[in-house]
């Protein structure tokens with residue numbers, strides 16, 4: 001896929017799906033900004049990708065006062081954005097009795113509020129005809145135990161993305177959703193104990209966890225001209241999890 005000299009912002013690009021997608025866009029010729037909450041993780045990611053086409057921005061999606069830092073990085077470049085990949089996310093699984101207000105707020109502030117206001121802030125800097133991709137999850141559809149808050153954030157995100165697709169179509173900006181099933185990332189390591197992973201793998205038709213590079217390919221497709229008539233849709237990249245789980 002060719003993204004030569006296209007300008008791409010990826011929120012949450014230091015590890016996992018965001019990092020794999022940053023690598024894929026760089027390999028396809030794009031200029032990429034990745035964000036994350038701390039400079040050390042960003043430096044590590046930049047050292048691994050090792051490309052002058054990669055720029056890093058410390059910007060906490062959940063803290064609206066940090067969004068202007070990202071906006072400034074884009075405006076300073078003098079370029080419009082061709083792709084915005086809203087990917088940063090956190091998950092805390094717990095039964096309803098054990099959910100704390102802090103966990104509830106952290107997930108909604110990162111997974112919903114942060115994405116909404118990042119989109120709003122960067123809208124004037126998107127080129128007409130740009131592509132926006134949100135990272136949601138199969139849990140927006142599934143109703144797994146312990147996922148009440150996380151699933152609710154992804155359900156809310158899907159609705160924001162669908163309405164954004166309708167509102168932004170006037171500028172020929174396409175907005176789509178990639179919904180991964182269980183994918184082997186540092187984020188999954190934090191969210192579930194090691195012994196749960198075989199069960200997650202067994203819940204997919206393909207009987208395995210996904211690799212972040214497989215999600216990156218889906219994101220590049222949605223962002224590319226090959227998806228020129230795809231707008232407001234959710235692409236499941238889940239090894240068949242949803243259909244298999246509901247069989």
Ligand SMILES: NC(=O)c1ccc[n+]([C@@H]2O[C@H](COP(=O)([O-])OP(=O)(O)OC[C@H]3O[C@@H](n4cnc5c(N)ncnc54)[C@H](OP(=O)(O)O)[C@@H]3O)[C@@H](O)[C@H]2O)c1
Nearest residue numbers: 012014015016017036037041060061089137182183185187
């Ligand atoms: N892995 C899965 O099985 C799976 C399945 C479905 C959906 N997803 C979704 O995929 C997305 C990526 O998750 P992942 O599995 O790749 O997890 P990950 O490895 O933990 O990556 C999450 C990324 O988001 C960044 N991040 C977290 N909070 C942030 C904030 N407030 N501001 C800016 N950056 C922030 C992290 O960077 P720092 O820690 O450096 O800040 C990191 O770069 C998330 O939206 C997640 O919900 C994952």
